[in-house]
Amino acid sequence: MTRKHILILTVCALIISVFYAGFSIAADKGRRYYEGTGQMLWDINTKEKIIAITFDDGPHPRYTGQILDLLAKYKAKATFFVIGENAEKHPDLVLREYNEGHELANHTFTHPYKTTPKQFEKELKETNEIIYGITGFSPVLFRPVGGQYDEKMIDIATKNGYKVVIWSWHQDTEDWKGIWSQKIINKVLKGSKPGDVILFHDGGGNRTQTLKALEKIIPELQKQGYKFVTISELIDSVNGKVSN
Template sequence: MLENLSSQPLSLSYGKMHFYYLLKRKHFFANSSNNKVRKKFWGREDLKKVLLFLLPLCLVTVSFFYVKASTYDNKGRKYYEEAGQILWEIQTEEKIIALTFDDGPHRTYTADVLDVLDKYQAKATFFIVGQNAEKNPELISRMYDEGHELANHTYTHPLKTNVSNLMKEIDQTNATLYSITGFKPTLFRPVEGQFSDAMIDAIAKEGYKVVMWSWHLDTLDWKSPGVNRIVNTVLKGVKAGNIVLFHDGGGNRAQTVKALEQILPELEKQGYRFVTVSELLEVQMAHKKMEKNSSVESLLSTLLFMVLSLYVKVILTIF
């Protein structure tokens, strides 16, 4: 057995040797006629020594697996949602949804989208490309004045970029929107929904929140798939708390406009209310606050029950 231990790390070998030594001594004293010696060896103090020896080994083992799990834990949707850095949708029973539009404003199609939204008194969030905003400042003003939410979608809509350049694009778009409306957005959507851990960290440090969309509600309207397909994607998939992705810029969006004419009245009939992303976040915060209060109340109730149970047990024991 000692030969096998020679290939083990020093700390591990020492632990095995010590444990082997204890086993040998136990065997010796178990066969001894001297009960006093046996009782002395396995007395309370010796048991404490054994436990004190094993405890550090257990702690080291647990710590090793914890550090290993933490080190190789890849960031994903769950991580970012719990950190509050990225939003895809919210969990709620309230029939509210957020309509979002990317890549605008476009002189023709954004104006048409705004007309449809106004017709059904629906609010939306527009993820704006900065250079398009500079070309159509009147549309930005109209969005803002009509109660829609302005959000950031970079300045030039680059398909690939580094973190440093991305932050410059975000700042430039915010500066443009501020010069037109006096409002600086705090919501950002990455181009094509692509992001990296470094990108999210940099954006979060500047106080922005990244907004994606409910994956099943990407209308793919930028492909011009047909009005019916856009309509069916939304009506068949929508659920309370969802975020829908449309486009009002970047190409011919006539199908999007026509689809909205069917989608909005139908969802209105189903009892849905159209809110901005920030309003969606407010509902989420309210739900979290209620859940937290509920958890505290549950804990207090449990503690009270335990105290009362102990009190009753003591009373019964005495009497």
């Protein structure tokens, strides 16, 4: 083998090693990577029978109040990922969520699926200001629209003091599709396990089926010994801080 051939093979080997190193770093920046940094949460690993139910896209003038009535009936807590412009229109519902012990979280101001970094940061800040103006509370949790995120988004959210929350992948109720309540009930009850984060919606469309499903899901899971907690309580449970 000539010196030229050796040089070519060496260069090729270097290029391949750099490529795979870069691929490995990129691949790591998924759930495993971000849970390791503490920047994101999908669910938690626990034997304690606690579950966090979450609601996106509200508040809604028709459905949010009914959901709050249902939560109060069963003394269950939830986390509401609020859209800023909806909160601005319905401050009474946001205040009620807060006063009744539920957790308020940021879900952008206009619910955009695509945005520039500058626009995204503006969406976060506007929603925070609205929630703070209504309640005096500044959210520390953020959920990206559709669960879609990238490295820049996570960095901006973290810089602004947020932990990014997705949901347990097996607990997307898909209630936003308007599916029948029994399908939602079957999916949630079949898949529920300690530490889950369940995705519901209280805004963005007709949530009649969501309400019907919750009326069955909450008491059934309580009957099985589950307690419904906020996301922050779920996180605190790792350190044994969840109140009885």
